[in-house]
């Protein structure tokens with residue numbers, strides 16, 4: 001069923017009882033050409049592009065819970081291409097271009113809203129860094145405008161410009177950045193993959209990876225053994241656990257990142273705003289809630305709920321920037337387990353086990369990467385060659401030290417990325 005205005009009218013007039021299921025609910029087959037472990041944004045996008053671009057349809061996505069229940073449905077929905085370093089710059093640029101055609105491609109409203117992202121800076125040193133980043137973005141073909149304090153005051157009048165501790169010097173404006181509805185992205189890719197013949201199998205946890213003579217042959221799951229010629233691990237915060245099933249030890253730490261939303265308010269924040277002195281980012285959802293987040297919890301954990309001190313820390317950063325926040329009532333908070341890599345950049349690569357591929361290390365920033373990651377991981381799995389846009393995301397950079405992309409310039413210290 002294609003979604004369009006006529007369909008909405010027709011279904012509306014007949015009581016909305018005749019919509020088709022968005023995707024089938026098949027039982028697992030005994031074998032597939034390709035198995036994707038993990039039904040988050042990256043896994044579903046990979047399956048979609050395997051089918052849509054490479055004609056690979058004997059594919060299954062195995063998800064231990066429900067589709068979209070992981071980080072893809074838990075993030076603060078920021079989509080941007082404002083990375084500075086070679087390797088990341090071209091990858092996120094590629095991803096943003098895919099975002100810009102995504103709703104047409106998937107025939108699904110993912111509510112992609114290019115409302116602009118403004119990263120504030122608070123010192124001359126930060127201004128220099130913002131200018132360098134902006135130049136890198138422009139060289140990459142993306143958009144960046146350096147705002148002075150007066151421009152910020154005009155665009156973001158609700159900020160506290162009079163505070164003396166972290167004065168606002170200006171901001172780096174990325175007009176094509178913005179937000180999207182996170183779980184709709186998972187649903188759109190799921191529906192698109194299913195329509196092309198991919199089996200989406202939920203409540204199916206992978207508990208083992210079968211390897212014979214250095215070659216992957218399938219997986220063990222809570223719904224039985226399934227054979228496969230190729231297997232992709234795309235499980236975000238659970239990457240180390242699943243890779244351990246194949247005897248691998250990854251350079252990944254799992255940490256909880258929390259997010260918060262207030263009660264619905266009238267439109268007040270038109271852009272995505274980030275605060276360069278504390279770690280804080282905020283936007284307003286279409287329902288009116290102020291959606292925001294900050295640092296991750298500083299200890300590794302697999303529990304998807306966060307701690308109160310970090311909540312306080314985020315609120316403090318937010319209130320310093322926007323005292324008006326103190327008047328809003330917090331409605332909900334939640335946590336997701338993010339896969340932190342030592343250089344803050346992802347891994348999209350083959351492993352030493354033939355037929356076994358790895359996609360992880362997205363840190364706080366993998367939502368915006370969903371289209372680019374799915375597209376380039378599908379390319380790698382289908383052709384055994386890295387996609388140009390993701391060619392630097394090698395696993396062995398952590399072994400050799402060559403090719404590290406330390407985007408934040410903070411070194412190999414997980415809790416600072």
Ligand SMILES: Cc1cc2nc3c(=O)[nH]c(=O)nc-3n(C[C@H](O)[C@H](O)[C@H](O)COP(=O)(O)OP(=O)(O)OC[C@H]3O[C@@H](n4cnc5c(N)ncnc54)[C@H](O)[C@@H]3O)c2cc1C
Nearest residue numbers: 038040041042064070071072075076078206336366367368
């Ligand atoms: C609070 C928060 C805010 C964030 N904000 C942003 C943001 O504003 N912008 C941005 O770009 N990024 C953001 N991120 C990061 C982004 O959400 C993640 O990097 C990205 O969603 C991770 O990829 P995914 O969607 O595939 O992960 P997930 O949705 O977590 O998918 C992985 C899936 O694997 C499944 N799985 C795990 N183990 C197994 C197994 N053994 N067998 C089968 N299935 C398994 C899990 O159940 C899960 O569904 C944020 C993350 C969090 C937590």
